[in-house]
Amino acid sequence: MNVNRIAVTLAGLIVFGSITLAEAGSISGKARVTGKDSAANIVVYLEGVEGAYKIPEKRPEVNHINLQFDPPVMAVMKGTTVDFPNSDSVFHSAFSISPSNPFDLGLYQKGREKFVLFKNPGVVELFCHIHSHMHGFVLVLDNPYFAMTNRDGEFSIANVPDGDYTIKAWANPTTVMTKTVSLAGNRVVNMDFTLSASAN
Numbered sequence: 001m002n003v004n005r006i007a008v009t010l011a012g013l014i015v016f017g018s019i020t021l022a023e024a025g026s027i028s029g030k031a032r033v034t035g036k037d038s039a040a041n042i043v044v045y046l047e048g049v050e051g052a053y054k055i056p057e058k059r060p061e062v063n064h065i066n067l068q069f070d071p072p073v074m075a076v077m078k079g080t081t082v083d084f085p086n087s088d089s090v091f092h093s094a095f096s097i098s099p100s101n102p103f104d105l106g107l108y109q110k111g112r113e114k115f116v117l118f119k120n121p122g123v124v125e126l127f128c129h130i131h132s133h134m135h136g137f138v139l140v141l142d143n144p145y146f147a148m149t150n151r152d153g154e155f156s157i158a159n160v161p162d163g164d165y166t167i168k169a170w171a172n173p174t175t176v177m178t179k180t181v182s183l184a185g186n187r188v189v190n191m192d193f194t195l196s197a198s199a200n
Contacts, residue, residue: 025183031193039153045146069136093129169193
């Protein structure tokens with residue numbers, strides 16, 4: 001193939017990709033749980049977005065620190081490996097009996113870092129064999145169109161393909177709110193969620 005033709009083809013692909021991203025829609029807003037001071041760590045995500053997606057190179061982590069899982073709630077895409085470092089001066093033992101991704105990392109001390117590959121979508125409830133009060137969640141999702149809220153409840157999901165989708169705000173298995181959203185072109189949709197234990 002002619003070198004100039006290759007260059008033109010590559011340039012066209014780059015421009016096309018830039019235009020596609022520039023024209024993609026986004027969703028932003030706030031989510032909170034009634035009665036809670038902090039609105040952090042609520043997962044807002046889309047269902048039904050088809051595609052083949054690349055796993056991020058940087059591995060997320062759930063740390064053991066101050067006898068807590070940090071963060072207490074995390075969302076990842078299926079196929080993601082999550083590190084579980086221990087930053088406390090005591091032993092920990094993270095495990096889950098959730099059917100989607102059961103695991104048991106055994107006992108390990110400060111400075112040790114173990115990991116789990118989450119292969120299947122679903123809710124993974126976290127516990128520690130030694131410290132019964134420790135509790136957390138990893139929400140494993142089918143696509144990368146999700147966001148975690150900050151302390152003020154703000155979230156943003158960018159570069160969403162055109163379509164009609166179900167969107168959920170998820171704080172835990174019993175605190176979920178479901179809505180629908182439609183995106184076309186570079187439309188920006190603002191959506192807010194106020195969750196309670198009975199919201200669905």
